[in-house]
Amino acid sequence: MPTSTQTTEADPAGAPQPSAQAAPAKAPKAVVRPGDRIFSGATLAAGILILLTLAGVALFLLAQSSETIEAQLTDPSAITGGNGFFAYVWPLVIGTLVSSAIALVVATPFALGIALFTTHMAPRRLAPALGYVIDLLAAIPSVVYGLWGLTLAGNLTGFYQWLATWFGWIPIFAPDADGAISSTGRTLLTASLVLSIMILPIITSLTREIFLQTPRLQEEAALALGATRWEMIRMAVLPFGKSGIASATMLGLGRALGETMAVAMILSPGLLTASLLVSGNQTIASEIAQNFPEAAGLRLSELISIGLVLFVITLLVNMAARAIVAKTSVKGS
Amino acid sequence: MMLTTSDNATTKTRTLTSKQLPKATPWIIAVASIIVGIGITVVATGGFSVAIAAIIAGVINLAAVLIISGAYEGRRKAVDRVATTIVTSTFVLACVPLVSLLWLTVSKGGAAINFDLLTRTMLGMKGVLDQQYVAGEASLAGGFYHAIVGTVLITFAACVISIPIGVLTAIYLVEYAGKNRLGKAITFLVDVMTGIPSIVAGLFAFALFSTILGFVMPDATGSAKTGFTASVALSVLMIPIVVRNTEEILRLVPMDLREASYALGVPKWKTIVKVVLPTSVSGILSGVTIAIARVIGETAPIMVTAGFAKTLNWNLFSGWMSTLPTYIYDSQLRPVSPGDAALASSERAWAAALVLVILVMLLNLLARFIAKVLAPKAGR
Amino acid sequence: MSKQIDIKDLDIYYGDFQAVDDVSMHIKPRSVTAFIGPSGCGKSTVLRTLNRMHEVIPGASVKGEVLMDGNNIYGAGVDPVNVRREVGMVFQRANPFPTMSIKENVLAGVRLNNKRMSKTDADDLTERALKGANLWNEVKDRLNLPGSGLSGGQQQRLCIARAIAVEPEVLLMDEPCSALDPISTLAIEDLINDLKDKYTVVIVTHNMQQAARVSDKTAFFNIAGTGKPGKLIEFNETSTIFSNPDKEETENYISGRFG
Numbered sequence: 001m002p003t004s005t006q007t008t009e010a011d012p013a014g015a016p017q018p019s020a021q022a023a024p025a026k027a028p029k030a031v032v033r034p035g036d037r038i039f040s041g042a043t044l045a046a047g048i049l050i051l052l053t054l055a056g057v058a059l060f061l062l063a064q065s066s067e068t069i070e071a072q073l074t075d076p077s078a079i080t081g082g083n084g085f086f087a088y089v090w091p092l093v094i095g096t097l098v099s100s101a102i103a104l105v106v107a108t109p110f111a112l113g114i115a116l117f118t119t120h121m122a123p124r125r126l127a128p129a130l131g132y133v134i135d136l137l138a139a140i141p142s143v144v145y146g147l148w149g150l151t152l153a154g155n156l157t158g159f160y161q162w163l164a165t166w167f168g169w170i171p172i173f174a175p176d177a178d179g180a181i182s183s184t185g186r187t188l189l190t191a192s193l194v195l196s197i198m199i200l201p202i203i204t205s206l207t208r209e210i211f212l213q214t215p216r217l218q219e220e221a222a223l224a225l226g227a228t229r230w231e232m233i234r235m236a237v238l239p240f241g242k243s244g245i246a247s248a249t250m251l252g253l254g255r256a257l258g259e260t261m262a263v264a265m266i267l268s269p270g271l272l273t274a275s276l277l278v279s280g281n282q283t284i285a286s287e288i289a290q291n292f293p294e295a296a297g298l299r300l301s302e303l304i305s306i307g308l309v310l311f312v313i314t315l316l317v318n319m320a321a322r323a324i325v326a327k328t329s330v331k332g333s
Numbered sequence: 334m335m336l337t338t339s340d341n342a343t344t345k346t347r348t349l350t351s352k353q354l355p356k357a358t359p360w361i362i363a364v365a366s367i368i369v370g371i372g373i374t375v376v377a378t379g380g381f382s383v384a385i386a387a388i389i390a391g392v393i394n395l396a397a398v399l400i401i402s403g404a405y406e407g408r409r410k411a412v413d414r415v416a417t418t419i420v421t422s423t424f425v426l427a428c429v430p431l432v433s434l435l436w437l438t439v440s441k442g443g444a445a446i447n448f449d450l451l452t453r454t455m456l457g458m459k460g461v462l463d464q465q466y467v468a469g470e471a472s473l474a475g476g477f478y479h480a481i482v483g484t485v486l487i488t489f490a491a492c493v494i495s496i497p498i499g500v501l502t503a504i505y506l507v508e509y510a511g512k513n514r515l516g517k518a519i520t521f522l523v524d525v526m527t528g529i530p531s532i533v534a535g536l537f538a539f540a541l542f543s544t545i546l547g548f549v550m551p552d553a554t555g556s557a558k559t560g561f562t563a564s565v566a567l568s569v570l571m572i573p574i575v576v577r578n579t580e581e582i583l584r585l586v587p588m589d590l591r592e593a594s595y596a597l598g599v600p601k602w603k604t605i606v607k608v609v610l611p612t613s614v615s616g617i618l619s620g621v622t623i624a625i626a627r628v629i630g631e632t633a634p635i636m637v638t639a640g641f642a643k644t645l646n647w648n649l650f651s652g653w654m655s656t657l658p659t660y661i662y663d664s665q666l667r668p669v670s671p672g673d674a675a676l677a678s679s680e681r682a683w684a685a686a687l688v689l690v691i692l693v694m695l696l697n698l699l700a701r702f703i704a705k706v707l708a709p710k711a712g713r
Numbered sequence: 714m715s716k717q718i719d720i721k722d723l724d725i726y727y728g729d730f731q732a733v734d735d736v737s738m739h740i741k742p743r744s745v746t747a748f749i750g751p752s753g754c755g756k757s758t759v760l761r762t763l764n765r766m767h768e769v770i771p772g773a774s775v776k777g778e779v780l781m782d783g784n785n786i787y788g789a790g791v792d793p794v795n796v797r798r799e800v801g802m803v804f805q806r807a808n809p810f811p812t813m814s815i816k817e818n819v820l821a822g823v824r825l826n827n828k829r830m831s832k833t834d835a836d837d838l839t840e841r842a843l844k845g846a847n848l849w850n851e852v853k854d855r856l857n858l859p860g861s862g863l864s865g866g867q868q869q870r871l872c873i874a875r876a877i878a879v880e881p882e883v884l885l886m887d888e889p890c891s892a893l894d895p896i897s898t899l900a901i902e903d904l905i906n907d908l909k910d911k912y913t914v915v916i917v918t919h920n921m922q923q924a925a926r927v928s929d930k931t932a933f934f935n936i937a938g939t940g941k942p943g944k945l946i947e948f949n950e951t952s953t954i955f956s957n958p959d960k961e962e963t964e965n966y967i968s969g970r971f972g
Contacts (some may be wrong), residue, residue: 039602043505046498047519050576053569054522057529060540113423121420124771130424137431139697141630143658144686147665148434151441159384197430217808221872224766225822225879226798228409230416235821239812251528258530260633261658265666285532285633292637307536311529318528322521349781349799350790409794409825 057311065305067298080302089284089306091272095188096283096310099263100256102192102276103199108249110196111203119211120233131208138201146265149194153185153266156193160185160277171274181277186268189276191283194262203252210244211237243324250321257314260285284310352405359418362401366394394418435690442687445473445680451688454479455643460670463677473677475669477685479645480660483560484692487639487656488629490564490649491571496621498568499575506576507583508605526573531566535634538566558640560649563656566634571624578620582613615707619700626696630689632658657689715742715913716782716799716882718763723777724942725758727770732758734942736777738932745905745914747924747951750934751966755943756917759934760885763915764800765793781882798822800883801876806892807868809860809875816856818871819843822879838878846874847904866897873904877912884908886916890923902927921967925955933963 068085076084118131164181167173175181218236227235263286270280288303288310295303370390375381398418403411453476465471502519510516542557542565586609594604610617640653641663655663661682668678718740725733733755740746748756761767762775765786778785786796809818819839823830830838839856843849848870852863860871869889876884886905890898905927908914918924924931931954936943947954947963958964 033600033602036600036602039605040505040509043501043509044515046501047505047510047515049498050502050519050522050526050572053572054526056541057533057537057569060537060544061533063544064536064540110423110427113420114427117420117424121417122424133428133431135697136694137427139626139693140431140434141632141658141689141693143630143632143661144434144438144690146632147661147682147686148430148437150665151437152433156384158382162378162382162385197427200427215808217804217806218810220766220769220802220804221808221810221875222821223769224764224797224802224804225825225875226794227822227825228413228794230413231409231825233416235810239810254528258528258533260530260532261662264633265662285530288532288536289633289636293640304536304540307533311533314528314530314533315525318525322524349784349786349792349795350788351792351795353790353792 058308061304061308061311065301065308067301068305071298071301078298080299085302085305088302089309092282092284092287092306093309093313094272095281096257096285096313098276098281099188099192099195099283100253102189103195103256104249104253106193106196107200107203107252111200111207111248111252112245114200114204115207115211116233116237119208120229120237131205134201134204137197138205142198142259142261143265145194145198146261149190149262149266150186153187153190156185156190157181157183160187160189164277172276174275174277176275176278181275182268182279184268184279186266187277187279188263188267188281191263191266191286192276194266195256195259198259198262199252199256202255203248206248206251207241207245210241210248214240243327247321247324250317250324254314254317254321257317258285258310260289264289351407351410353410354402354405358401359398359414362397363394363418366390366397369393391422438683438687438690441680441683442685442690444683446684446687447473449473450476450681450684451481452476452478454645455669456645458643458669460674463668463670463674466677467674473680475677475681477655477657477660477681477688479642480655480657480685481688482645482647483639483642483654484629484656484658486647486649487560487563487567487635487654488625490561491567491628492621492625494564495568495571495575495624499572499621499624500579500617502572502576503579503583504605506580508601508609523573523576526569527577529569530633531570531631532633532637534569535563535566535637537569538562538634538638541565556651558638558653559651560639560646560654563635563639563654564649566638567628567631570631570634571628574624574627575621578623579613579617582616582620583609585616586612615703618707619704622696622700622703626693626700629696630658630693632662635659636662657685657692661685661689715911717742718883718913718915719778719780719783720759720763721778721780723759723762723775723779725755725762725767726772726774726776728772730940731942734944736945738945738948740913740915740930742913743909743911744929745909745916745927747928747931748915748917748934749919749921749924749931749966750943750946751936752919753939753943754934754936756932756934757887758943759945760887760915760917763883763885764797764802766797766802768793798826798879799881800885801879801881802885803869803872803876803887803889805888807865807872809863809868809871811859811861813860814857815852815860815863815871818860819874819878821875842874842878843871845877845908846870847900847907848874864897866893866900869893869897869901870904873901873908877908881912883913883915886914888917888919891919898923921955925951931955933958933960933966935962935966 068079071078072085079085079088081088114134118127118134122130160181163173164175168175181187214237218240219232222232222235263283267282267286268279269282269286269290272282273280284306288307291299292303367386367390370393371381371386373389374386378385395415395418398414399411402414406414450473453474455475455477458475462471462474466473502523506516506519510519539557539562542559542562546557590608590612591604594608595601599607635656636659639656639659641659642653642655646652646654664678664682664685668675670677720736720738720740723733723736724731736759748760750756758767763779763786767773767775775787777787779787781799785791810821813821816835816839819842820830820835823838840849840853843852848867851867852871855862860868863871869892873884873889890901893901902923905914905916909929916924916927928951930949931951932948933946933954934943935946947958947960949959953959954963955967958967
């Protein structure tokens with residue numbers, strides 16, 4: 001600071017500096033130092049760049065989709081599948097939603113259980129280490145999950161056969177017309193299960209955060225009434241965390257919708273089918289990943305436009321999650 | 334007496350002691366259930382499947398806990414025990430995939446890896462070489478030196494783009510925005526950016542450069558795929574993480590510290606540079622390292638922006654590049670030699686996966702180390 | 714229904730740190746006993762060992778005995794859950810369950826054991842407990858509204874109603890008025906006077922006048938210095954403690970010479 005010329009220049013003849021700082025509202029005294037202007041300008045520019053980036057994502061995806069839009073308007077049969085864009089995209093949307101829903105249904109109870117275990121049940125000395133173990137799950141790159149799932153997919157066929165034998169009357173566990181199920185295990189169910197492991201750490205860490213915030217006094221109130229540990233959790237911890245759990249699940253859903261590699265590597269894709277035990281179905285992200293390297297021209301534009309659809313879906317889900325948080329935090333205060 | 338109650342259920346003589354099962358009981362029940370579960374699986378299905386045995390064992394375990402504890406300790410204790418059993422088993426079950434994944438990576442990757450793989454590229458790779466390897470006539474050919482170089486270059490460029498933007502944005506949000514509308518909008522959009530699917534980030538970068546190139550040189554379709562495009566894609570994913578982590582750390586810097594500096598007549602920007610940032614530097618670095626660890630394993634955005642290179646490319650601005658994740662994907666799903674010799678490609682993929690996992694773990698450890706060791710001692 | 718409490722040679726530890734050293738006292742049934750002393754002297758800690766709530770803090774352990782009518786609550790086979798049903802507790806800050814209505818708050822403890830309570834029984838119990846806590850007239854028209862809508866003093870009385878609805882033998886109060894205004898404090902003090910007809914009440918307080926007003930016997934705790942364990946200095950009739958204590962240390966504290 002002593003070397004700074006800006007400081008001395010801005011000091012009006014030894015005026016009391018603290019008061020100059022404390023009263024910036026007085027118009028004549030509001031000297032803006034060049035250093036401050038440059039610095040605040042730079043930080044502001046960075047902030048605005050983020051605004052532009054997000055607008056850019058929508059804009060450039062739309063620009064590159066123009067070829068598809070044009071084809072849809074003039075010659076829908078040129079689009080993959082031959083029946084126009086919407087006929088092409090909706091099975092992918094269904095596949096994406098179904099796989100994410102399965103992942104969510106599987107992951108959420110586990111996430112709640114793990115969060116409760118690490119915050120309220122595990123020996124306290126071990127709790128941080130156990131939390132770290134779950135964080136490790138989040139650190140592993142998705143492509144390694146894909147590789148792992150691909151290697152293990154075959155091991156699940158025994159279980160799938162059992163499901164098909166006993167629960168084949170439920171459409172999602174039905175074998176195909178020949179009474180067979182996928183022999184490789186590379187089905188949407190396998191992909192969804194791997195997906196559930198991948199979103200598990202996100203939901204877990206968010207709910208763990210919430211459970212840790214449960215007011216100590218509420219927990220003690222329940223215990224002092226003679227509640228067992230589980231009753232205390234039901235009286236104090238879970239009601240307190242309800243909205244947090246909801247938003248954590250939504251954020252997990254957002255992640256599952258956009259997760260690419262688990263599905264792209266494990267699923268052998270095909271037409272939309274109800275059964276999860278035979279090969280078939282496809283998700284948006286996986287469709288892009290599997291076809292993008294060879295795509296050109298209209299096909300490339302199609303893939304970018306389904307990417308835009310995915311972007312919109314995840315945007316809606318994430319905004320819903322934030323809305324839940326915002327709504328409840330207003331009520332709480 | 335005022336509180337003499339009308340229902341007899343609660344006025345029974347109450348004692349402090351209650352029947353309690355010995356401490357080891359849950360473990361004994363668990364082990365017994367597993368044995369019975371395996372037995373039933375073998376008898377009922379004639380074969381053995383871990384999944385089925387686990388489901389049966391789990392159901393038996395819960396029923397046994399409920400019945401034994403319910404009969405001996407009462408309903409409330411039994412419910413408590415069942416809940417504890419379920420909650421504990423969710424944790425144990427979640428560890429199974431982690432252990433399995435790490436074990437597969439270490440065993441498969443460890444078996445395949447050697448120094449040559451780290452120093453060679455896929456230059457001149459032919460199916461014949463892999464067939465010879467599988468037949469036991471030659472050692473494993475090829476390698477992923479080019480992918481390591483690509484990973485480092487692309488991630489480095491992504492850091493160069495996103496760290497300044499991310500840190501400056503966080504400074505703007507904490508120090509300048511206050512509660513103004515722009516600040517709120519940026520906070521909201523950073524939230525939105527956190528949720529962008531990684532493949533969409535890749536498509537964005539590709540679309541951006543395709544559009545630009547479409548104006549500059551309309552004939553060069555496809556040349557938008559470069560390492561730099563991939564860096565931009567990764568930046569889109571990295572910036573929100575950097576902003577979030579930095580913002581959190583900057584907000585921890587006590588207001589007193591800033592006021593003390595203002596009271597000495599230090600201008601605001603100097604206060605930020607000389608007081609606020611040095612106080613939080615370890616937190617910021619740790620957050621940046623976490624962000625690097627997160628994006629270095631990304632696959633989808635790289636494959637749509639940088640393609641799959643087989644050979645070494647040091648130029649970020651021209652030509653395709655590989656990174657470790659895309660190399661793993663490419664090797665596993667599009668082996669050099671189809672059929673039995675695909676095993677060789679798969680082995681290279683696992684070796685690369687091992688390197689990638691080690692890299693990511695090291696970055697995570699480094700982040701923890703920075704946060705702990707570099708933290709200002711006086712702070713706490 | 715109230716029990717006498719005998720504390721015998723009680724040492725309390727947090728991990729390796731000894732928080733309280735060698736406390737022994739006899740608390741008569743249907744009386745109010747006040748614990749006073751400077752901050753950190755261990756009075757709240759001793760109180761929390763009377764219903765084993767100190768176990769909520771990791772690493773806490775005790776040596777010695779706490780007898781309720783002769784039964785050691787640290788004996789083999791004792792379930793802390795049962796202990797806490799016998800020994801109700803009211804905390805420093807009112808802590809009604811925010812998601813429950815006033816009525817549900819009162820019944821929260823009872824419902825744990827008695828799921829299928831008839832509606833009339835539940836209504837009766839709610840009324841009796843709220844009357845017992847001098848709160849009935851103020852809330853009888855809004856029993857189904859959330860408890861968090863009440864004033865601080867009302868919330869604290871709601872917590873007392875919740876504690877006595879379980880029909881405990883002993884009622885522990887950990888500085889129940891420290892977050893309340895003088896009028897609410899007076900209401901609680903009146904209530905404590907009524908409660909001692911039925912319960913053994915033990916109250917921790919920072920306020921010596923409050924101890925003088927409400928208690929029959931007073932225990933003075935003190936601490937030799939930071940890092941040293943808290944000790945019971947004197948346990949005597951309240952009137953003796955405040956007029957003519959046996960120990961000089963007590964006298965110094967009462968007369969405001971330190972602490």
